[in-house]
Ligand SMILES: Nc1ncnc2c1ncn2[C@@H]1O[C@H](COP(=O)(O)OP(=O)(O)OP(=O)(O)O)[C@@H](O)[C@H]1O
Ligand SMILES: Nc1ncnc2c1ncn2[C@@H]1O[C@H](COP(=O)(O)OP(=O)(O)OP(=O)(O)O)[C@@H](O)[C@H]1O
């Protein structure tokens with residue numbers, strides 16, 4: 030089982046232990062473990078299809094079930110296992126204690142309601158605020174996430190906002206009831222780099238100020254290095270390396286992490302060929318036996334194609350590789 | 355046809371206005387001028403909606419310009435018609451972002467790649483397809499398979515093979531690696547580099563990813579709100595930006611992992627973020643479109659649009675205060 034050492038002495042807010050997810054019997058995510066302490070930002074990186082979003086959705090218990098189901102493991106949120114929690118209890122947690130922001134804010138915002146009524150709704154339901162008080166709080170939240178003239182924004186509809194503004198509204202909604210955990214699934218991928226930097230700075234500030242535990246999902250290694258303390262690197266449904274940024278990305282041991290860090294243009298002098306990884310990411314259902322990266326790995330041994338590599342600790346970082354760098 | 359003294363592509367004062375359903379006019383391209391020399395790769399960067407795709411499509415004549423000139427080998431497309439126009443069009447080909455959407459799912463790869471050859475009545479399509487597949491690093495048997503049998507990176511190779519079929523002088527690549535997995539992007543970037551070396555291709559390389567553009571381009575043009583606001587040799591642009599928007603873009607790009615790791619201190623903040631948002635395209639402000647977000651803005655910036663003007667040899671910027679722009683933190687190579 031992948032285990033991440035606690036770098037912080039405080040109890041983690043979220044602790045995922047040996048989580049596995051299936052799509053009608055086909056494993057999507059296998060034996061994933063990580064934990065997040067209060068005020069910590071953990072990065073989850075990996076290529077398209079490796080299982081980042083389904084992992085996030087399972088934590089929120091928003092998986093489309095069927096076809097996808099939790100097939101093993103525990104999701105401990107403040108000590109309670111969410112994996113088997115009844116939906117009624119889950120709904121209370123989602124609105125108040127846990128918030129989620131998505132890549133495309135339009136999918137989470139309702140086009141026919143004003144921004145104000147959408148932020149105010151959970152405040153009326155969960156906190157029992159009056160309509161007026163809820164709108165007052167909504168305006169405060171919009172100011173908190175840096176939206177100009179928040180009172181005017183309350184009356185606007187989602188389509189009247191820019192992409193960056195919509196993302197701010199979604200963050201305001203996720204924060205409305207003072208959650209302990211924020212799950213952010215590619216919150217800036219649809220945005221431009223200058224707006225991306227604004228949103229990341231906002232989330233980073235909230236984490237510090239409110240002691241939020243944050244899970245930041247992205248495929249952008251540069252973003253993770255910049256903003257997270259620790260990172261989990263996923264490949265084909267498994268965590269292959271995890272630990273502090275300086276170890277896991279600064280001096281990776283797993284061959285996949287190492288190749289990934291080396292191939293990005295950002296790490297290479299312009300104009301010269303990039304080191305590149307041959308082949309393609311195997312889709313679920315076509316993942317090979319042993320290490321799923323073996324077919325693309327320049328250092329693969331026979332053993333890599335036969336047996337799943339065990340989780341190995343090296344200081345504060347762990348990895349699963351038979352022939353580490 | 356190719357006189358070495360005439361630039362391969364010359365775009366002059368290109369304007370494209372779209373009319374929205376509401377009647378509002380969107381200035382997708384606002385007086386853009388640009389040349390591409392033979393064998394040169396010019397990168398185009400800028401935020402979403404700034405007009406990058408419109409620029410590419412207008413040069414291809416997939417979209418009619420509102421005004422302005424586009425000359426390929428010194429010949430203005432607008433002056434041509436019939437067979438001459440068809441022949442001239444062969445000189446410019448396009449590669450799109452979505453390698454799946456741009457390939458017909460019902461046709462075999464061989465048919466897809468041969469299509470431009472058939473349209474232009476070029477004989478020997480079969481042999482040429484085999485040659486093209488080899489050129490982009492795909493096995494010959496790929497010709498008999500369908501697009502869905504290939505991964506994203508392989509599909510982008512197929513799209514590139516098709517664009518090369520007619521031996522074009524200029525390729526316009528619109529976000530050719532943006533939809534690909536990180537570990538696949540470098541394969542395609544390397545393919546583009548090797549094709550360039552082998553075929554002497556010229557290219558306009560459109561991307562929102564500055565690190566990718568930096569890697570492949572000889573010169574880079576930065577667009578903001580329908581205008582080219584800076585154009586310079588790649589190293590000059592990254593080391594000495596002369597437009598505040600370029601400088602903000604550079605400061606917003608995540609730094610190389612190694613640099614971050616080295617400099618990461620407990621409690622260190624993030625890179626400076628440029629405040630504010632892009633103006634509403636249907637409601638452009640007078641003066642410089644970047645003024646509302648610009649730390650250097652002064653009254654004249656809100657009154658008069660700064661022209662794109664030379665600030666050094668080969669380096670142009672459209673800013674009244676280009677001499678005072680700080681380099682911030684350009685992304686540095688490891
Ligand atoms: N509703 C669904 N039905 C069937 N398969 C699904 C569904 N959602 C996800 N999958 C599959 O599960 C796997 C993991 O998907 P997931 O969306 O978690 O990937 P990801 O890591 O978030 O990728 P991306 O970077 O593209 O967002 C993929 O192979 C995907 O096709
Ligand atoms: N067919 C159209 N009708 C009306 N407006 C359009 C049309 N095509 C583009 N636009 C508008 O023109 C502007 C420039 O769009 P364009 O697609 O060229 O931007 P881009 O720089 O390629 O953006 P992205 O990075 O998102 O691809 C945008 O405001 C866009 O909404």
Ligand SMILES: [Mg+2]
Nearest residue numbers: 081082083214
């Ligand atoms: Mg996802």
Ligand SMILES: [Mg+2]
Nearest residue numbers: 406407408528
């Ligand atoms: Mg575009």
